[in-house]
Amino acid sequence: xxxxxxxxxxxxxxxxxxxxxxxxxxxxxxxxxxxxxxxxxxxxxxxxxxxxxxxxxxxxxxxxxx
Numbered sequence: 001x002x003x004x005x006x007x008x009x010x011x012x013x014x015x016x017x018x019x020x021x022x023x024x025x026x027x028x029x030x031x032x033x034x035x036x037x038x039x040x041x042x043x044x045x046x047x048x049x050x051x052x053x054x055x056x057x058x059x060x061x062x063x064x065x066x
Contacts, residue, residue, distance in 0.1 A: 019052075026059060031058075031060040032047070032061040032062075033062050033063060035065060047061040047062060047063050048061070048064055049061055049062075
């Protein structure tokens, strides 16, 4: 079997990990993040949403930087 045949024969399976721990971490942190500057969190003035690629739903609000 060559590499191409091997890749074509591969099937995707279920991921063994779940999103629960990550979602709980986001919830504990208010799912909103500013900037980490000089060892401290600094609130941003404008934010954008980070989206879950699996569902399209909002994961968190992240401060824009320039």
